[in-house]
Amino acid sequence: MLVAILKEARQDETRVALTPDAVKALTGKGITVAVESGAGVQSGAGDQDYQTAGASISGNRADLLSTADVIPVVNALPAADQEQLKSGSVMIGFLRPLDDPAALATAIKRGVTLFSLELVPRITRAQSMDALSSMATVAGYKAVIVAADHLPKLFPLLMTAAGTIPPAKVLVLGAGVAGLQAIATARRLGAVVEAYDVRAAAGEQVKSLGAKFIEVDLGGLQTEDKGGYAKELSPEALELGRQAIAKAAKTSDIVITTAQVPGRAAPLMIPAAAVEDMRPGSIIFDLAAPAGGNCEVTKPGETIVYHGVTVFGPTNLAAQMPVHASMLYSRNLSNFLQLILKNGELHIDRADDILAGSCVAFGGEIVNERVAAAAARQA
Numbered sequence: 109m110l111v112a113i114l115k116e117a118r119q120d121e122t123r124v125a126l127t128p129d130a131v132k133a134l135t136g137k138g139i140t141v142a143v144e145s146g147a148g149v150q151s152g153a154g155d156q157d158y159q160t161a162g163a164s165i166s167g168n169r170a171d172l173l174s175t176a177d178v179i180p181v182v183n184a185l186p187a188a189d190q191e192q193l194k195s196g197s198v199m200i201g202f203l204r205p206l207d208d209p210a211a212l213a214t215a216i217k218r219g220v221t222l223f224s225l226e227l228v229p230r231i232t233r234a235q236s237m238d239a240l241s242s243m244a245t246v247a248g249y250k251a252v253i254v255a256a257d258h259l260p261k262l263f264p265l266l267m268t269a270a271g272t273i274p275p276a277k278v279l280v281l282g283a284g285v286a287g288l289q290a291i292a293t294a295r296r297l298g299a300v301v302e303a304y305d306v307r308a309a310a311g312e313q314v315k316s317l318g319a320k321f322i323e324v325d326l327g328g329l330q331t332e333d334k335g336g337y338a339k340e341l342s343p344e345a346l347e348l349g350r351q352a353i354a355k356a357a358k359t360s361d362i363v364i365t366t367a368q369v370p371g372r373a374a375p376l377m378i379p380a381a382a383v384e385d386m387r388p389g390s391i392i393f394d395l396a397a398p399a400g401g402n403c404e405v406t407k408p409g410e411t412i413v414y415h416g417v418t419v420f421g422p423t424n425l426a427a428q429m430p431v432h433a434s435m436l437y438s439r440n441l442s443n444f445l446q447l448i449l450k451n452g453e454l455h456i457d458r459a460d461d462i463l464a465g466s467c468v469a470f471g472g473e474i475v476n477e478r479v480a481a482a483a484a485r486q487a
């Protein structure tokens with residue numbers, strides 16, 4: 109049983125799938141772990157750290173790919189790597205199966221079993237495997253830090269002999285995991301914070317962090333699904349939200365947007381006209397950029413200036429905090445591995461609800477209905 113940890117191929121990726129701590133736990137159970145030389149360097153884990161944890165280090169990526177039984181990854185391996193995997197091996201990570209199923213086609217054809225951490229059901233038993241929440245926590249924090257660094261103003265209220273400096277005003281749109289972390293971080297730095305979310309339940313959480321919740325009367329509309337996620341709203345309900353947001357954004361120094369609806373493009377919350385109404389020097393930090401963005405002028409992967417407003421559209425923000433992002437991700441992944449590694453052997457119980465929910469492909473076939481539908485749309 110060989111677990112192989114490879115260098116991430118994606119250009120902007122700095123995280124590593126498993127840290128030395130996680131490797132130590134595996135080798136302690138008699139599992140063989142091999143690490144591609146340099147895989148953990150950007151996350152603060154050198155080859156020597158992995159060796160101390162009981163792994164071997166290899167410079168031969170092709171050999172690792174063709175012999176590994178389990179390949180934990182952050183991002184899916186590129187097709188050229190997938191080509192070399194052996195049938196029956198298992199790849200686990202953020203595989204983006206609903207966004208780009210074609211990118212997994214080679215592995216599926218070769219009979220590689222694929223588990224996607226994005227599809228792990230959000231049930232209590234799976235909380236320790238919830239890598240989406242881990243990365244959202246990191247991103248929510250980092251968004252505030254980057255925006256604060258870029259803002260030509262101080263954050264806290266300061267009373268000095270030269271006069272009083274008012275606190276920065278931060279508006280957070282979407283108060284899920286990332287939004288709540290952004291609120292808490294901005295509050296710690298001394299900003300005055302307002303937030304908006306369509307889910308009424310988010311209001312209490314926003315207020316408990318010392319921020320003001322922007323109430324919008326949607327006429328008793330059902331905005332939340334059974335799983336606690338936002339539903340896709342009607343154009344009228346979205347417009348009511350946009351009006352309240354535009355009003356608050358006009359006087360905000362920083363707007364952090366995090367609103368997402370699973371499986372859909374991110375809702376448009378800040379039209380270009382609302383950006384034009386914001387003060388020059390203010391900032392929009394669009395954490396929904398990977399899903400198209402909540403702001404009309406966001407360019408995913410770029411930072412632009414529009415009418416004097418700087419608009420950040422990061423697509424891999426968690427990778428800008430690789431040490432702690434990797435630490436959390438590695439713990440989530442290790443907990444997942446415990447489900448499929450029994451007594452040092454690969455054992456996949458497809459009746460387990462976490463494994464059934466997150467399995468994308470098995471035995472050369474796509475086994476998830478939503479992924480199959482996405483693949484059919486893409487074909």
Ligand code: NAD
Pocket residue numbers: 230231232234235238240241244281282283284285286287304305306307310335336337338341346349366367368369370375377
């Ligand atoms: P997400 O990333 O899907 O969305 C971020 C936020 O955007 C959500 O709060 C959502 O309500 C909001 N949103 C969507 N459309 C909007 C719109 N048009 N206007 C305003 N806001 C909009 O969400 P998430 O951060 O992954 O979390 C969603 C929910 O799931 C939260 O209640 C969270 O506490 C819960 N959750 C549960 C678990 C668990 O294991 N049980 C784990 C993580 C999160």
